[in-house]
Amino acid sequence: MNIRTRLALQFLVLASVILGIAFAVVFMRAADFRKEEFIGRMKDRGNNAATMLLQVDEIDDRLLRKIELASPVRLPEETITIHDHADREVLRLGDQHGRSEPTSELLALIRKDGTYYSNLADRELLGFSFRHGDEEYVVIASGLDIYGRRKLKNQAQVMLATYLIGVVLIFFIGRFFAMRALSPVQRLVWEFQQIGASDLSKRIQLDNDTDELAQLALSFNDLLARLQDAFQVQRNFIANASHELRSPLTAISGQLEVLLLNPRTSAEYERALRSVLEDMHALNQLSDRLLLTAQVETGAAATGFGPVRMDEVLWVARDEVLRMDSRYRVDVMIDEVEDESDLLVNGNETLLHSMVTNLMANACKFADDRRALIFLKSSTNAISLQVRDQGPGIATEDQERIFEPFYRAKNTGGTKGHGIGLSLVKSIVLSHGGSITLDSKLGSGSVFAVTLPKAA
DSSP, X not given: OOHHHHHHXXXXXXXXXXXXXXXXXXXXXHHHHHHHHHHHHHHHHHHHHHHHHHHOTTOOHHHHHHHXXXXXXXXXXXXXXXXXXXXXXXXXXXXXXXXXXXXXXHHHHHHHHSEEEEEETTEEEEEEEEEETTEEEEEEEEEEOHHHHXXXXXXXXXXXXXXXXXXXXXXXXHHHHHHHHHHHHHHHHHHHHTOBTTBOOOOOOOSOSSSHHHHHHHHHHHHHHHHHHHHHHHHHHHHHHHHHHHHHHHHHHHHHHHHHHSOOOHHHHHHHHHHHHHHHHHHHHHHHHHHHHHHHHHTGGGGGOEEEEHHHHHHHHHHHHHHHOTTOEEEEEEOOOSSXXXXXXXXXXXXXXXXXXXXXXXXXHHSTTOEEEEEEEEOSSEEEEEEEEOSOOOOHHHHTTTTSTTOOOGGGTTSOOOSOHHHHHHHHHHHTTOEEEEEEOTTSOEEEEEEEEXXX
């Protein structure tokens, strides 16, 4: 069942229940009014008969019968009886038509309560007390409310027919308005279907930006924008990674082919093998970084988060960087802390180690004196790490793209690298809920500042 039909049915049920309750209340009120009106007529007839018989001396029971028999307001199958205190029948108007006489118990009940009403087989009866002087009489009037019940029955038929016709109209009207209300959704569905993975540049057109459907369209457009960016990054990543992987593989293949062209001396074989080994190390480092980047971007590494001491990460990373090149120097300065928990962050130790190692190695690689200065500070809620160097600096136009995968600044052409280290660093920092900034000027070195939240 589609939403349009479901909404129409829900509207039908709700409106039918409300309409049915309203009609039931109207009918019950009409029935109460008919009953009250007929009781009033019976009481007026009884009062009138008792008054003329008991209070008008010129009228006796025979004359009263003739008067009442010709009365235009006489009730259908009307019967009026008057009883004195001894339960004797003083007056009878009309015929009982085989109905039972009032019992002493009924007369006593009327005297006690003052009034009595009953309804049996559409015949209604009203008994009430009537006082004349010191004497108390009981007047019982009964009859059939033929016209009142006929009007009530006709009203019920009209209301039932109106209800059934109304239910049918409500369904079709509800379906029509549901269709109109959902027409923007159908348009959105059609526009969604026009968007494919091959072209994510299309956007949902908005008539307004205030209702819920417009908000949905805006959210979907935002999602498309993020997907487009992600697909573009993925395409760039694949293209650049293919290029970076091809370069060392091509170099290895070329050196081996040249080596096999002619017989070589042992020294030549050794030099060639060392060059191939160096390219293999570069290829292995590149693949490791690509793997780490994929883990960070997919969130797979987040499952291994736990408390990590940043000072220990710094010392381990420092030893690794010093082993990379005997010319490298790394000076680490850590502010004094009152407790070791001031240096704890919640993260993945392998990723944090990779982040610090990349920053240290980059600083040493590009600095003129091959020296990196590391500052670790602890504040109330965060830990800050600064990596400084005295290198050539980074141009302003390069700073905006330095954290993109495989992007390298223009003044790094003579230095080996793949342009993936800083993009990996930024991904690791962001995955740990931190931030990274760069302060650099050409000829004045660079300062990378990383801020990470403390472990809770």
